[in-house]
Amino acid sequence: MNSHGHPTVTPTSPDIAHLHAQLPQLGQADMQPEPEATRTAVMHPLNFDASDGHPVHGHWFEPNHRPTHAVAVIAPATGVPQRYYHGFARWLAHRGYSVLCFDYRGMGATRASAGRTGMREWVRHDLSGALQAAHARSLQHGHTLPVLWVGHSLGGNGLPMVEGLDRIDAAITVGSQFGYWKLWPRGWHRTVTRVFFQRWVPVCVRLAGRLPGWALGGGETLPGAAAMDWSRWGMSPGYFKDDPACAGWYQPQKFRGHMQMWSIDDDKTFGPVEAVDGLAACFAESAGVVERLHLHPQAVGRKAVGHFGVFRKPAAERIWPMLLQHIEAKVPQLRGG
Numbered sequence: 001m002n003s004h005g006h007p008t009v010t011p012t013s014p015d016i017a018h019l020h021a022q023l024p025q026l027g028q029a030d031m032q033p034e035p036e037a038t039r040t041a042v043m044h045p046l047n048f049d050a051s052d053g054h055p056v057h058g059h060w061f062e063p064n065h066r067p068t069h070a071v072a073v074i075a076p077a078t079g080v081p082q083r084y085y086h087g088f089a090r091w092l093a094h095r096g097y098s099v100l101c102f103d104y105r106g107m108g109a110t111r112a113s114a115g116r117t118g119m120r121e122w123v124r125h126d127l128s129g130a131l132q133a134a135h136a137r138s139l140q141h142g143h144t145l146p147v148l149w150v151g152h153s154l155g156g157n158g159l160p161m162v163e164g165l166d167r168i169d170a171a172i173t174v175g176s177q178f179g180y181w182k183l184w185p186r187g188w189h190r191t192v193t194r195v196f197f198q199r200w201v202p203v204c205v206r207l208a209g210r211l212p213g214w215a216l217g218g219g220e221t222l223p224g225a226a227a228m229d230w231s232r233w234g235m236s237p238g239y240f241k242d243d244p245a246c247a248g249w250y251q252p253q254k255f256r257g258h259m260q261m262w263s264i265d266d267d268k269t270f271g272p273v274e275a276v277d278g279l280a281a282c283f284a285e286s287a288g289v290v291e292r293l294h295l296h297p298q299a300v301g302r303k304a305v306g307h308f309g310v311f312r313k314p315a316a317e318r319i320w321p322m323l324l325q326h327i328e329a330k331v332p333q334l335r336g337g
Helices: 035-040 084-095 119-137 187-209 224-234 272-280 319-330
Strands: 042-047 054-063 070-075 097-102 147-152 170-174 258-266 289-295
Touching: 035 319, 042 084, 042 097, 042 119, 054 084, 054 119, 070 084, 070 119, 084 097, 084 319, 097 119, 119 147, 119 224, 170 319, 187 224, 258 272, 258 319, 272 289
Parallel strands: 070 097, 070 147, 147 170, 170 258, 258 289
Antiparallel strands: 042 054, 054 097
8 A cells, every 4th residue: 555545556567476367257246236326327228330330239327416527438358248347337427427338249238230240340340339429428418528438358459449539538448458479478378378369269160150158268159250350360460450451440649548558467368467568559659648557456455356357346445446546636527527
């Protein structure tokens, strides 16, 4: 703890402890809102269009009996349904944020329609559509409200591909990485990551036409095109930049806000430090500010956090306030007033 009583965070270090991250197992405890948040947040469904016109299903969480002073988007990780983030969304709404949660096409409540259902459609079209929906909501209060982007894993990973980055005033990414396999720690983790991208994913898709949730270790089944995009990107040094189908989409230099990129000390499986650093490097020429922050579980009284623990219900007591306090300190307009 520092002199102000806040958990200590440190710059990234290659010397991080090993703990195998687990994909989220969605139980009732994770999805039940706190009673206070239930009284002070209102949820209602929303259908919006991705930037290519594909319908996307989501929910707004609105403050109840208090003014809205900012708009937030929670962009999910690969294979994680929007309901996993509803507790955090209610918590933010209780603090004056209008919050959008959604599912990528072909996942959760967003059913795939005609056209391709791949990861490149997720990071370009679905994320861009979510940002457009948030921007439109920010204009509905008589003046323009600031927009906060909260990206978990893929939800931050895809930011360099999002159209309209200059509309984001602040961003928090958690475990979001530049997913090239050689950025994983040498040894077991790097070997497993390479086998996963190079062998496991293609074989599963060839046999099943998709990547079943059990083949991912948990979470939801991924559409075949999404799994194969992930596989190809993961084996390419330029990740999505090397995909000819994404030509012209990669424009991180357009980001003008303040971004805080968090890595977690016990997350070597999905968000290792060097891979998170790789994503931060994408924004080196942007006009915005990118901070790299690193969370040690012990600093927030936890034995483990991992790749998925930040958005679980137990994180509400110390981790959620820490994330919000850090970004609001750098972007005070998020607090309103």
